[in-house]
Amino acid sequence: SQGAGLPAPAAAAPRPTALSPATDTTLRTITTSKTGTRVIATYTDLSADRxxxxxxxxxxxxxxxxxxxxxxxxxxxxxxxxxxxxxxxxxxxxxxxxxxxxxxxxxxxxxxxxxxxxxxxxxxxxxxxxxxxxxxxxxxxxxxxxxxxxxxxxxxxxxxxxxxxxxxxxxxxxxxxxxxxxxxxxxxxxxxxxxxxxxxxxxxxxxxxxxxxxxxxxxxxxxxxxxxxxxxxxxxxxxxxxxxxxxxxxxxxxxxxxxxxxxxxxxxxxxxxxxxxxxxxxxxxxxxxxxxxxxxxxxxxxxxxxxxxxxxxxxxxxxxxxxxxxxxxxxxxxxxxxxxxxxxxxxxxxxxxxxxxxxxxxxxxxxxxxxDPEVKPAGLASQAPFIPDDENALYVGAYQGRTLTRLDLGAAELTQGAVARTSGTQGQVESVATDGSGLVMASYEHARVWRTARPGLGEASQVAELGSHQQSRPFGLALAGGRICVGSAAVSG
Structure with a gap:
C-alpha cells in the first residue's frame, strides 16, 4: 500500500529486477528514489571475484x-x-x-x-x-x-x-x-x-x-x-x-x-x-x-x-x-x-x-x-548507494572492484547496458555525494577522496589522500559551502 509521506508512483514505473534463486543475495541497503516510489536493495554479486x-x-x-x-x-x-x-x-x-x-x-x-x-x-x-x-x-x-x-x-x-x-x-x-x-x-x-x-x-x-x-x-x-x-x-x-x-x-x-x-x-x-x-x-x-x-x-x-x-x-x-x-x-x-x-x-x-x-x-x-580448476566466485558486495535529487539514477560503489557504477532507474531492466563505471579509483568506494556538476566519493586505502563528472562517469581524479596507512578508511562524506567534509580513521584503519 502507498505509505504516508511517500511520493506518488511514477506513471510508467519500471519493473523491479528479479534475483535468481541461485543468486547468493545479501541485503545491504534500502533506499528510495525521489523521482518515484522505488526501493533499491543492493546485494552481493557472485559473478566476478575469483x-x-x-x-x-x-x-x-x-x-x-x-x-x-x-x-x-x-x-x-x-x-x-x-x-x-x-x-x-x-x-x-x-x-x-x-x-x-x-x-x-x-x-x-x-x-x-x-x-x-x-x-x-x-x-x-x-x-x-x-x-x-x-x-x-x-x-x-x-x-x-x-x-x-x-x-x-x-x-x-x-x-x-x-x-x-x-x-x-x-x-x-x-x-x-x-x-x-x-x-x-x-x-x-x-x-x-x-x-x-x-x-x-x-x-x-x-x-x-x-x-x-x-x-x-x-x-x-x-x-x-x-x-x-x-x-x-x-x-x-x-x-x-x-x-x-x-x-x-x-x-x-x-x-x-x-x-x-x-x-x-x-x-x-x-x-x-x-x-x-x-x-x-x-x-x-x-x-x-x-x-x-x-x-x-x-x-x-x-x-x-x-x-x-x-x-x-x-x-x-x-x-x-x-x-x-x-x-x-x-x-x-x-x-x-x-x-x-x-x-x-x-x-x-x-x-x-x-x-x-x-x-x-x-x-x-x-x-x-x-x-583450470573450478573456482567458485567469492562475491562482490555493492555499497555506498546514492540517488541524487535531480537524477533518476542509482550510484553504487563496488566492494572489491574499485569502481563507481551508475544504474539508470528509468530503464525497463537494470541490465549491464544501463551501467557506467569509473576507472582510476583505488580501493572500494565507501561514500558518495554531489555538488551538482560532479560526484565526489571516498575510498578505502589511504582514505582517498575522488571527483568524477556527471553524467557519464569519466576518469576519476584524486582530490585528497587523508590516511597515512594502506588500511585507512573514510567514514561519511558531505559537501557544504564548497567544501568536502569527510571523517576518517586515518592512522590504524
Missing amino acids: KVMAACFFTHPDNGRLKIALGVVGTTNHLQIIDAATGSLDGTRTFTGLSDGAGVRELVYAPKAEAIIATCGTRVIKANVRDHGWKDLGAVVSPEKKWAQGYEPRLDADGQVWIGNSEATVVRIDPVAGSLTYGAAVGQGASITRHIAVAGGTVYAGVGSSSPRIAAFDRKDPSRVAATITHPKAASTGIARYLTALDETHLAVELPIGSPGDTRSLIYDTAAGTWTQTEVYPFNGHYAPHPTKPGHSLAIQGRGDGTGVLFTMDNATGRKVGEVTAIPNRYARAMALLPGRSNILGIVASTEAGCQYIEVDVEAGRVVAQR
Missing part, C-alpha cells in the same frame, strides 16, 4: 587423494577445496561474521589436526577437511589493526603452525588444541613480521620497518628473540620478505640493500654467518625457491608475457644449476613435490579467472599436466 591469494597441497585423510586448498579473496571469506587430479570443486567453507571483505589470504595444512589453518582478516581459522566444520581460533593482531599480515604460515617439526603479524611478533598455533601463543616483540624499530621460515629447531621471521632484518626464535620458547640477523649494507628502512628455508643452514630472503628501493635476493648461511647474492632477481612471492633434493631448490624466473621458466638453484651459491622447462604461468601461489611422485612438481598459479594447476616432471624437464 582472486586466489593463497594455496597449499594436502593428501585427504579419508581417501588419500591429492587436494588443493585455495584462499579466495572476496566479501564472503572463502576457503575452497579442489581435487588436483580432476580440477573439480570438492567444497567450500564460508567464514561469516569475520572481518567482512578481508578474504582468506594465507593458509597451510596441519596433518595432525586434519585441518586447514587460515588467516582471515585479523582472525585465525581452523577448518576441518573431514566434516567441513570450522572454528575461529582468535585474533593474531589487535582488532584496531584490522588485518592479519602474516604470509605463508609454516609448520615446524612438531606440527605447530607459525605466522607473523603487524604487531612485530610471531604467533605459534597449536592446530590440535586450537590455542595461540604470542611470541616476543622483535625489537626496536620493527613494525611488522611477515614471512616465516623453519629450519631445524629455529623459527625465523622477516622483520620490517627501520633496520630490515631476520629475527630467530627457539620453536620451544617463542617468548624471547634468540638472535637477530642483519645485513651489513641493509637499507635504513624496508622489510625482509619472502623468507624461505632452503635446508638446515641456508635461508633465502629478499632485502633492500643500500637504499630502500634497491631490493636484492640473497642467501644467508646460518652456520657460517655469510651472505650471498643469488642470480634470481628478485625472488618476490611468485618466484620464491622451493627446496627439492639435497643442496638444490626450484625457482621461477618470470617473463614479461606472464609465462616463466622453472630452474634449479644451488642452495649455497644461489646460482642456476640448469633450466628445467618453460611453464605457462609465472604467478605461482604454491609449489610442492607431490606425495608419492617425487619427480613431479605441482604448481598452483593465479589467473584472472581463478587459478591454474600445472604439473612438471622435473627429471624429464617438461609440463605433463595443466588444468
